[in-house]
Amino acid sequence: MNIYKGISASAGIGISSVYFANTAALYVPKNTILDSEKDSQWEKFETARNEVLETMTKASENTSPEQAAIFQTYCMMLSDPDFISQVKKDFQAKSLNIEHIINEKVNEFAQNLILSGDDYLKARAEDIKDVYNKVLCQMLNQKVLTAKNIPEGSVLVAGYINPSDAMFITQKKLKGIITTEGGKHSHLAILANTYGIPFVYGIDNIDKIIKSNDTVIVDGNSGTIYVNPDEVVLHVFNAQIKDLEEENSHLAKFKGKNATTKDGVKININANIGNVEEGFLAFEDGADGIGLFRSEFLFMEKADMSEESQFAAYKQVLETAKEKTVTIRTLDCGGDKIIKSPDIIQESEKNPLLGWRAIRFTLDNTDLFKTQLRALYRASAFGNLKIMFPLISCHEQVMSVLKLVKEVQNQLAKENIPYNKDVPLGIMIETPAAALIADHLAPTVSFFSIGTNDLTQYTTCVDRENAKVSHLFSEFHPAVIRLIKNTIEAGQNHNIDVSVCGELAGSIEGAILLVGMGVRTLSVSSRKINKIKEVLSRFTLKEIEDVASEIYESLDASSVLSKINLLLNK
Numbered sequence: 001m002n003i004y005k006g007i008s009a010s011a012g013i014g015i016s017s018v019y020f021a022n023t024a025a026l027y028v029p030k031n032t033i034l035d036s037e038k039d040s041q042w043e044k045f046e047t048a049r050n051e052v053l054e055t056m057t058k059a060s061e062n063t064s065p066e067q068a069a070i071f072q073t074y075c076m077m078l079s080d081p082d083f084i085s086q087v088k089k090d091f092q093a094k095s096l097n098i099e100h101i102i103n104e105k106v107n108e109f110a111q112n113l114i115l116s117g118d119d120y121l122k123a124r125a126e127d128i129k130d131v132y133n134k135v136l137c138q139m140l141n142q143k144v145l146t147a148k149n150i151p152e153g154s155v156l157v158a159g160y161i162n163p164s165d166a167m168f169i170t171q172k173k174l175k176g177i178i179t180t181e182g183g184k185h186s187h188l189a190i191l192a193n194t195y196g197i198p199f200v201y202g203i204d205n206i207d208k209i210i211k212s213n214d215t216v217i218v219d220g221n222s223g224t225i226y227v228n229p230d231e232v233v234l235h236v237f238n239a240q241i242k243d244l245e246e247e248n249s250h251l252a253k254f255k256g257k258n259a260t261t262k263d264g265v266k267i268n269i270n271a272n273i274g275n276v277e278e279g280f281l282a283f284e285d286g287a288d289g290i291g292l293f294r295s296e297f298l299f300m301e302k303a304d305m306s307e308e309s310q311f312a313a314y315k316q317v318l319e320t321a322k323e324k325t326v327t328i329r330t331l332d333c334g335g336d337k338i339i340k341s342p343d344i345i346q347e348s349e350k351n352p353l354l355g356w357r358a359i360r361f362t363l364d365n366t367d368l369f370k371t372q373l374r375a376l377y378r379a380s381a382f383g384n385l386k387i388m389f390p391l392i393s394c395h396e397q398v399m400s401v402l403k404l405v406k407e408v409q410n411q412l413a414k415e416n417i418p419y420n421k422d423v424p425l426g427i428m429i430e431t432p433a434a435a436l437i438a439d440h441l442a443p444t445v446s447f448f449s450i451g452t453n454d455l456t457q458y459t460t461c462v463d464r465e466n467a468k469v470s471h472l473f474s475e476f477h478p479a480v481i482r483l484i485k486n487t488i489e490a491g492q493n494h495n496i497d498v499s500v501c502g503e504l505a506g507s508i509e510g511a512i513l514l515v516g517m518g519v520r521t522l523s524v525s526s527r528k529i530n531k532i533k534e535v536l537s538r539f540t541l542k543e544i545e546d547v548a549s550e551i552y553e554s555l556d557a558s559s560v561l562s563k564i565n566l567l568l569n570k
Contacts, residue, residue: 001229004209008223009183010192010199013241014176015234019150020212021158028103028136032095041098042091048138052131053078069277070191072316074131082306083109083128099139106132122183150174155218157210161188176218178225180206193527196248200225254533255286263540267515269532270327270523272501279317279326282526286533289325291449291523292388292501293317295372296332310375318383327386327449327523329428330372332358353457358391363400373408380420388426388449393433398444401425430454430502435483438490448491449523452502452510456480474557475504476513481551481560488518499523508535509564515541516548535568543567 033041053075060071077083083105091101110125150156155176174197182201183189192199198220203209210216210227217226217237226233259267270291271282275298279290298313299305318326362369376387389401405425412419429435430451438448452475457463459480462473474480484500491498499521504510506524511532514522524532536544547567554560 001233002209002227004203004225004227006178006200006223006225007182007202008199008220009189009201010177010197010220012196012198012218012220013237013244014155014174014198014218014220015215015237015241016153016155016175018157018210018212018214018216019154020207020210021150021156021161028099028140029097030100031097033097035095038091042088044139045087045098045102045135048135049078051138052134056131069280073275073277074127076312077128077131078135080309082309099136102132102136126183155216157206157216159206176200176216176220178203178206178210178216178218180204251530251534254530254537257286257533259288259533259536261515261536261539261541261544263542265541266520267536268499268521269529270325270499270501270521271526271529272523273317273526276313276317276320278526279320282529283320283324285526285529287324287526287529289327289384290317290321291327291499291521293326293328294332295328295330299331299333307371307375307378310372311378314376314379314385315382318379318385321383323384325384325386327388327426328376329388329390330359330369330376331362332390333361353463359389359397359401360391363397363404366404370404370408373405374412377408377412377419377423378417380423381418385420386424386426386447388428388447390428390451391430391454392427392441393431395437395440395444398427398441402444428501429487430458432459432483435487438487439493442490442494442496445496447497447499448487450484450487450498450500450502452480452484452500452504455483455502456504459483475502475510476557476560478552478554478556478560481513481517481554484514485517485552492518497521506532508532508568509561511535512539512544512564512567513548513551513560516544516546539567 056071056075056078060068060075087102087105090105091098094101106129110129113125113128114122152173153175155178156174157178159179160181161177161179177188177192177197177199179188179199179201180203182199189199191197198218200218200220200223202223203225210225215228217229217233219226219237226237229237259269261267268288269286270289271278271285271287272292272294273279273282273290274294279293282290295310298310314328317328356364362372373387376385379385389398392398402425409419409421424446426445426447426449427434427441428451429438429441429448431454434441435450435455442448456473456475456477460472460474460477462469488498498519500510500514500519501523505514505519505522506528508531511522512535515536522532544567547563551560551563554563
C-alpha cells in the first residue's frame, strides 16, 4: 500500500478501481497567410464558434440545472463581444493564421487571470482556454479528450480534466476523481461537490504512481490517496463510507424544507455566491435566496465589464431566483482582490486591507460606480433585487452612496428605462466603526448584513492568512460578539433586517450563537444549508437564546465555544 497527500476539492470517501485517462495536448500551427485569405479564415472561425455555441446551448437545455449553469457560462464566453473584437483586431493587424491568433489571445487573457493570484480566477482561466479549445478542435479537426469509455463506478485519474469534459464525466457515477492539476474553485470541483464525488488534486507524476485497474481509496475529507490498500485499511474506510451515507441520507430530508427551530420558529437560510452558475446550485440545495452575490467576481473574470455585460449577468441570476431575493454587493475590489482591467487602476499599498478598497474605491471612481448602479437598477425590473454596499465605516459614505443612487435613478427615468425605484439598499457591517455607530446608520438604510470575516480581522488585528498569528483569529472572540450584538440591537430598534453573511453563519456553532442573539437570516455556502437546517431543528428557540445569553460575559473564544457545545452535545 502506498499513501499520497494531495489537496481536497470535494469531500467524501470513494473506493474503486482506477480508470486512467490519457490527455493529449492540442496542437495549434503557426502559418503565414495572405490578405486575400483573411475573410475565409475569419468565416471559418465564426462557423466553428457558432457550432460550439449551438452545441453548448442545446446541452444546457437538456441537462441538470447545475450543468446548465456551466454551459450557459461557456456560452457567454463564446459570445463575449470584447474578446472577439480583440481577436479580430490582432488578426487584421498580423499575417498569421486565425487558429494561432485565437490561441495566442486566449493564452494571453488566461495568463492575466492566473497572475491575479486568486484561485477562483485561475479556474476561470482554465474555462476560457477550455471553451476556445473546443472551437480550435473544430477548426483543426483534432480531438483532445473523450469521456465515453470511462466505466461507471470507477475512480478517474488524469493529469488534467477540461471543465467541459467534466460535465459529462460527472454523469458517470464515479467513486472519485484524482488529478495533478485542479483547483477548489474549478467547474470540476463545483460539479464534484454537487454530485458528491470525492475529488483530490495536486498529486505530481500521477501517471507513474497510479495505474489503470489499481484499487484506490480517495479520501476527499483529508486530501489523501491510498493505492492498493490492505484489508484492514479497506475495512476502516468502508465503515466511514457507511457512516457518511447515513448522515447524507438524514440531511437530504431537509432539502427543500424551511429551516425552523424545534418549536417552529423560521430562520431564513440564504446562499453566498460568486457567479450565476453558483446561483443555480444554491437553489438546488434549497437556499431561501441569495444573501451575498460577490459582484467583484464578474469583474475578475472579464477584462472589461460594460454596463450591458453586467446587466446580462445580474438579470440572469434574478430570473433564476424567480420570486426569491437576490442581494448583490457592489464592487469590493482592493485589499486582496486585485482586478486586471484597464478601467480599474489599483495602486500598490503598504496596508492594502486598510487602504483604498471597496466603497472607498468606488466613491472615488464615480463613473465606474454609476455604471454598476445603472446595470443593477435595470436588472431590478426582472426580479427581487437588494443592493448592498461594502466596508462602510461612516455616515458620510452612506450619504454619498444615496446621492449617486438618486442620480442614476433620475438618468434611467429620463431615458424611459424601466427599473424598480423601491429596491432595498443595505450596508455591510464589517468594520468596528460601523458596528459601534450602527444606531446612527440604521435610519439611513433598509438592512444590515454583518460580514464577520473582515469584522473579526479588523477587531482583533489578525491576518488569518498569516500562519504565525492565525491561531489568534476567532469569530467567537468576545469583542467580535459584542460588536455583533450592538449591530443586532440597532437593527431591532430601527425595525430593519439584520443578516450575517460571513463564515461565522456557516458554522454549526456560529448558527446557534447568531440565532440565539436575534438573527433570523443567515447566508452561507450552499453546501452547508441542509446541515444548518438540521442543527437548528434539534433545539427550541428558548434553548438557543439561553445559551446566547450566557456567553456575553465570556472572557475568551474557547469559553464561548464550550458553552455552545454543551447545548450541541446535549
